[in-house]
Amino acid sequence: MSENPLYGRIVEYKGDDESLYDAPISFDELVFTIRLGRYISNIQMKGGINGSEYIGIRQDDNSIVFYKPAILYECDEQNENYYAEDGVLYTR
Numbered sequence: 001m002s003e004n005p006l007y008g009r010i011v012e013y014k015g016d017d018e019s020l021y022d023a024p025i026s027f028d029e030l031v032f033t034i035r036l037g038r039y040i041s042n043i044q045m046k047g048g049i050n051g052s053e054y055i056g057i058r059q060d061d062n063s064i065v066f067y068k069p070a071i072l073y074e075c076d077e078q079n080e081n082y083y084a085e086d087g088v089l090y091t092r
Contacts, residue, residue: 011056011064023062030055030067036084038076 014020016027036043054066072087083090 009058011058013052013054013056013066021064023064025064025066027066029070031070031072033072033074035074036079036082038078040079041081
């Protein structure tokens with residue numbers, strides 16, 4: 001299997017001071033929506049982002065965009081274990 005082409009574009013986040021980088025930087029949010037169905041009774045969140053809240057990707061123009069992943073939750077109204085309000089997950 002070949003290496004993911006994004007691996008060569010990943011930039012470590014060092015702070016929001018542009019002078020810490022060799023190119024202009026910007027920030028954006030990368031939103032994931034997770035929908036829990038009626039019969040989901042247990043979820044586990046695993047992983048992380050190398051100790052940083054941002055994932056830096058060098059763009060084709062050499063600038064760097066730091067993405068902050070965000071998760072929004074939706075739940076089936078008949079789920080007996082979880083519900084979501086404004087994208088936030090709660091247990092019943």
